Amino acid sequence: MLLLATADQNRLLSALPALERDHLAHYLEPVVLRSGDILCEAGTVPTHLYFPTSAVLSILHLMENGASSELVAVGNEGMVGISLLMGGEATGARTVVQAAGHSHRLRADLMRQALPHGGSATPLLLRYTQAFMVQMAQNTICNRYHKIDQQLCRWLLQSFDRVGSAEVAVTHSMLAAILGVRREGVSEAAARLQQAGAIGCRRGHLRILDRGLLESMACDCYRAVRAEFSRLLPPAAGSRCAGKEARSWQ
Structure with missing residues (x-):
């Protein structure tokens, strides 16, 4: 079980x-x-x-x-x-x-x-589908209209929330494929975020250093998606933050 x-x-x-x-x-x-x-x-x-x-x-x-x-x-x-x-x-x-x-x-x-x-499963999954579609639409808008720095901030915040940790394992090549941009653009954006003190970079890993700063540098897409999930779905029972830097999706 x-x-x-x-x-x-x-x-x-x-x-x-x-x-x-x-x-x-x-x-x-x-x-x-x-x-x-x-x-x-x-x-x-x-x-x-x-x-x-x-x-x-x-x-x-x-x-x-x-x-x-x-x-x-x-x-x-x-x-x-x-x-x-x-x-x-x-x-x-x-x-x-x-x-x-x-x-x-x-x-x-x-x-x-x-x-x-x-039962409860069908209406719950339908509400999740609505939140899922909002997230997909918001990501599409973000990738089309916002700067790479903002896209990277949004993606990092969402990833940190999901893994429940202050560090994610990802390469610049992987990020380029995810965001649909050139690898050089990701490297330059990551360097700017690191210079600002928002994240730390080491080979194949990115670590959050200042959550508040990272959120302030992100576009509204991150907050809009979080708000929609909070509106449509109940919080996970027993969810907790992994340290002060990370949050759960709720």
Whole structure:
């Protein structure tokens, strides 16, 4: 019954009433996800719904020239597999593991048995879908209209919140692919944030040094998404900050 022991690590699972959570536990499988693993390729039907607990998943749009851009990331505040819930089945984006960690997954063919109509799960997942779409739209606006420095601040704040730590493992090349910009642009933006004292950089890792400063340098997109999640979803039971620098998504 790993789900019951770690339910508060996923905001959606922890929001379910105990009886529904117990029912769902029989269908969920705990998995360990490795960074870079592809969970679903664009144009295919997902085999599972994923409910991350410590992993972070990235949903990427792929372009014909091989470039990519992150549409949205999902951590312990949500789930991946909305196309299955909405009946569309095939997804138009690639889902890849951005940060290694743990997750629970539900087989797509067992979804109707695990999430019966009439309970709390369906309206909860529909509200999450609304918040998910707001986040995707906000990220698209951010990547189109805001400076790289602001985009990087927004992405770092969201990542720090999801991993519950003041440090994330990410390279400048990975950030360039996520934001859809040149690697040189990411390196220059990271250097400016480091010079300002907001973050610290070492090979393959970025660490938050001054949360307040980082938030002041970010655009309104970060706060708008947090507000929408707070409006639509209950806070995760037992959630807590990992030190003064980090926050949970609530």
